[in-house]
Amino acid sequence: xxxxxxxxxxxxxxxxxxxxxxxxxxxxxxxxxxxxxxxxxxxxxxxxxxxxxxxxxxxxxxxxxxxxxxxxxxxxxxxxxxxxxxxxxxxxxxxxxxxxxxxxxxxxxxxxxxxxxxxxxxxxxxxxxxxxxxxxxxxxxxxxxxxxxxxxxxxxxxxxxxxxxxxxxxxxxxxxxxxxxxxxxxxxxxxxxxxxxxxxxxxxxxxxxxxxxxxxxxxxxxxxxxxxxxxxxxxxxxxxxxxxxxxxxxxxxxxxxxxxxxxxxxxxxxxxxxxxxxxxxxxxxxxxxxxxxxxxxxxxxxxxxxxxxxxxxxxxxxxxxxxxxxxxxxxxxxxx
Amino acid sequence: xxxxxxxxxxxxxxxxxxxxxxxxxxxxxxxxxxxxxxxxxxxxxxxxxxxxxxxxxxxxxxxxxxxxxxxxxxxxxxxxxxxxxxxxxxxxxxxxxxxxxxxxxxxxxxxxxxxxxxxxxxxxxxxxxxxxxxxxxxxxxxxxxxxxxxxxxxxxxxxxxxxxxxxxxxxxxxxxxxxxxxxxxxxxxxxxxxxxxxxxxxxxxxxxxxxxxxxxxxxxxxxxxxxxxxxxxxxxxxxxxxxxxxxxxxxxxxxxxxxxxxxxxxxxxxxxxxxxxxxxxxxxxxxxxxxxxxxxxxxxxxxxxxxxxxxxxxxxxxxxxxxxxxxxxxxxxxxx
DNA sequence: ATCGTTGTCGATAACGTTTTCCATGGTTAG
DNA sequence: CTAACCATGGAAAACGTTATCGACAACGAT
Numbered sequence: 001x002x003x004x005x006x007x008x009x010x011x012x013x014x015x016x017x018x019x020x021x022x023x024x025x026x027x028x029x030x031x032x033x034x035x036x037x038x039x040x041x042x043x044x045x046x047x048x049x050x051x052x053x054x055x056x057x058x059x060x061x062x063x064x065x066x067x068x069x070x071x072x073x074x075x076x077x078x079x080x081x082x083x084x085x086x087x088x089x090x091x092x093x094x095x096x097x098x099x100x101x102x103x104x105x106x107x108x109x110x111x112x113x114x115x116x117x118x119x120x121x122x123x124x125x126x127x128x129x130x131x132x133x134x135x136x137x138x139x140x141x142x143x144x145x146x147x148x149x150x151x152x153x154x155x156x157x158x159x160x161x162x163x164x165x166x167x168x169x170x171x172x173x174x175x176x177x178x179x180x181x182x183x184x185x186x187x188x189x190x191x192x193x194x195x196x197x198x199x200x201x202x203x204x205x206x207x208x209x210x211x212x213x214x215x216x217x218x219x220x221x222x223x224x225x226x227x228x229x230x231x232x233x234x235x236x237x238x239x240x241x242x243x244x245x246x247x248x249x250x251x252x253x254x255x256x257x258x259x260x261x262x263x264x265x266x267x268x269x270x271x272x273x274x275x276x277x278x279x280x281x282x283x284x285x286x287x288x289x290x291x292x293x294x295x296x297x298x299x300x301x302x303x304x305x306x307x308x309x310x311x312x313x314x315x316x317x318x319x320x321x322x323x324x325x326x327x328x329x330x331x332x333x334x335x336x
Numbered sequence: 337x338x339x340x341x342x343x344x345x346x347x348x349x350x351x352x353x354x355x356x357x358x359x360x361x362x363x364x365x366x367x368x369x370x371x372x373x374x375x376x377x378x379x380x381x382x383x384x385x386x387x388x389x390x391x392x393x394x395x396x397x398x399x400x401x402x403x404x405x406x407x408x409x410x411x412x413x414x415x416x417x418x419x420x421x422x423x424x425x426x427x428x429x430x431x432x433x434x435x436x437x438x439x440x441x442x443x444x445x446x447x448x449x450x451x452x453x454x455x456x457x458x459x460x461x462x463x464x465x466x467x468x469x470x471x472x473x474x475x476x477x478x479x480x481x482x483x484x485x486x487x488x489x490x491x492x493x494x495x496x497x498x499x500x501x502x503x504x505x506x507x508x509x510x511x512x513x514x515x516x517x518x519x520x521x522x523x524x525x526x527x528x529x530x531x532x533x534x535x536x537x538x539x540x541x542x543x544x545x546x547x548x549x550x551x552x553x554x555x556x557x558x559x560x561x562x563x564x565x566x567x568x569x570x571x572x573x574x575x576x577x578x579x580x581x582x583x584x585x586x587x588x589x590x591x592x593x594x595x596x597x598x599x600x601x602x603x604x605x606x607x608x609x610x611x612x613x614x615x616x617x618x619x620x621x622x623x624x625x626x627x628x629x630x631x632x633x634x635x636x637x638x639x640x641x642x643x644x645x646x647x648x649x650x651x652x653x654x655x656x657x658x659x660x661x662x663x664x665x666x667x668x669x670x671x672x
Numbered sequence: 673a674t675c676g677t678t679g680t681c682g683a684t685a686a687c688g689t690t691t692t693c694c695a696t697g698g699t700t701a702g
Numbered sequence: 703c704t705a706a707c708c709a710t711g712g713a714a715a716a717c718g719t720t721a722t723c724g725a726c727a728a729c730g731a732t
Contacts, residue, residue, distance in 0.1 A: 006457055006477070008688060019712045024690055032710060054458040055394045056688035059717050064391065066433070066459075074419045083410045086436040095459065097402070097433040100422040121342055122390040123402075123431065141342070253619065283589065285621025344718060355682045360720055370680060392718035395687050 007048045016044040027052055066095045067306060068119060068127040070112055073103035076278035077295060078130050081147060084299025092307055126310045128302045143309035145302050148193050157318040159302045163193045166291035166324030167200025170245050170273045173326055175208050178335035179243040179271060183234050185220035185227055185255060187247035197247045197275060216241055220251035227251035231258035242335055249274035249281040252288055267333035277327055287329035294322050343384045352380040363388055402431045403642060404460040406448055409439035412614035413631060414466050417483060420635025428643055462646045464638045479645035481638050484529050493654040495638045499529045502627035502660030503536025506581050506609045509662055511544050514671035515579040515607060519570050521556035521563055521591060523583035533583045533611060552577055556587035563587035567594035578671055585610035585617040588624055603669035613663055623665035630658050
C-alpha cells in the first residue's frame, strides 16, 4: 500500500539528474536528447522499475488506449465475437473492456447510449457495439463500429455477414434433399439480420415454386424456450413439416431437443438446419448442419476497423459484409 | 471531434455562477452546499449533459474503478468464469477489462506478472488471475485474487473448488457401475487442481482395492489433440479399458471422438466421464457425465472478494473452496 | 455592541504526464 | 572575431478533477 506509493517520472528525473521533460522525451522517443543522457535515463528507468501512469497520460493526451465492447449478453454468438476481438486487440496497444448488459430486455434499449455517453472520451477511445438496438448517432468524437446492427447498416460503420444468401443456401440444401414442407423458426423481429434470414428462406421457397405456408412459420426469438415451444407446436400440429430451418443455432438445438422429446429422431424423422455455426453446433447431437458465419473474423475486423478509425488512419469501406456458407453435418437427410 | 471538445466541470461552474469546487461538491454529494445552489447546479449539469471525466477523477483519486481479469485463453472454462465475473461486476461501479494472452504457451509464464505491473495502479485497481502460473507476489497496492492457481492456495486470496472430492466422486461412479479397468486422462502437470484430480482418482481406486495400472494413465494436457491421441493409444492397446475418466470436459469430448473413430460407441463400448461441467458437456453427443464445478459462481465470488479487498472492506475467509458434485448424463453405463 | 458559531462558498494546490518554448553553450561560417 | 546556428536541456502551462482551508456573512448569545 503505502511502502513507496509509486515511482513517478519525477523520481526518475531526480535520480538521473535531469528534468522531467527530458525523461518524458526519452520515454516517447522524442528528438533532442543526447545519446549519453538517453542511456542514463533508460538505466534509471530500468533500475527503478518505472512505468508511466496510463491515467496521467490519458488525461494529458486525451486518449486512453482502451476500447469498449458492448454486448447485450454473453451468449455463444457474442462469446465467439469476443474471442475474435480479444485476438485482434493483442499487441495493438489497446486494452479491451467488455460490458455485458446481462440480457435485461426490460431496459428500454437505451443502455447502449447511456453506457457510451458515460464512458466515451473518458474511459474508452471507441467502442464496438454488438447487435445494437437503437440507431444511435455516434457520440461526437467517439468512433463506433456496429456488428450486425438491428436496423441494418445505419450511418455507423458496420460489420455483418451475408444473411440473405446464407438463408437461401440453407433452404436450398433442404430442397435438394427433397423436403417440401420446410418450417421456419424466426429470430427476433427487431433484428434486421433475422428478417433477412426469413427473406432468404422465402425467396428460396419461391424460386422452387413453393408457396409459403404461414402455419410453418413460427417464432423462435433466438431463445431456447420460445424455440422449443414453437417447435413442439410445429411437430404436433397436423401435417407436420419434414424439415426445420431455424434462424440460429440455439433455436436449432432447441428444436432437436423438442423433436427428441416427442420421440422423433433427427435426422431420421426431421431434418434441422441452424444458422451461425457457433462451436456448440458442432458438438451437439447430432452435429448440426448450419450456415457458417465467420464470427471471429467479424470480431477481428470490427476491432481493426475501430482502431483505424481512432487513429484517423485510412479505413477502407465503412460497411463490410462477410461471406456465409453452408456447413453440412448430420442433422439433415434426404427424404426417402 | 472538435465541435465542442467536451463539457468540463469549469463549464458547469461558469454556467451556474459558482466555483468548480462547489460543482465538485454537488457531484460527490459533499457537505456544505445549500439546497438552492444544489438544485441549480444539478439543473445545469442536466442541461449541459455533463459527465465527469473518469480519467481526471482517477488521476486525482488514485483509483480507476476498473478491474482486470487475466486469462491465458478464452476456452470454455474461462469463458464461463467470465460470465460469472461480468455478472458480478454489473452495478458495482467497476468496469471489467479482460486480457487474454491468446494461449501462447511459448511465453515463459511471466506475462501475468508483466501485465500486472504495467497496469496496476495505473489502469486497474485490482485483478482476477485465472489459473495463474507463477506464484507471483502481489504487486504492492494492487489486490489480486487467484482462481484455481497452479500451485494451489498460495499467499494470494484464492477461489477454487473441491477437485479431490470431485475426482473421487467420478471414479466411484464408474466403480459402482462395475467398471474395473478405468483409465485416467491427466490434465496439465503444472496445475495443482489437475494433480488433485489424479489423486482423487487414485484414492478411489485404492479404496476399492484396485491397484492402479500405469498403462491406463495417460497425458491429456487439457488439450483436444493430445487427449485424442492418448485416447487412441488407450483404446487400441491390449486389454483396453472399459471406462475413461478425463481430467476435464475437453479431454472427455476428445475421448468420445477418438472412440467413435475406432468404431466404439459411448456409452455402449466405453464409459466416459469428464470434469468441469462446461455448457458444452451437456450439448455434446452423448451428453457427458461429468463433475460439476460451479464455474460461474467462482467468477462471481472472485469479483466480489476482489471488490471487498479494493474497498478495504471486511473480507471473509481469504481462501474459499466451492463444492463439486457429480452430474450423471449419458456417457456412462453399467458394465453388463 | 461584541464574540463565537454555523453555514456557504471559493482559491488553490495537488495528481503525473506531455509539449511548447526559451536559454544555454559550443560550433561553424563569414 | 563576430554572427548565426545547432544540439541539448529545462521551466512552466496545460489536462479535469478533488480536498483542504480560509473568507465571509448571518445569527444567536452574552
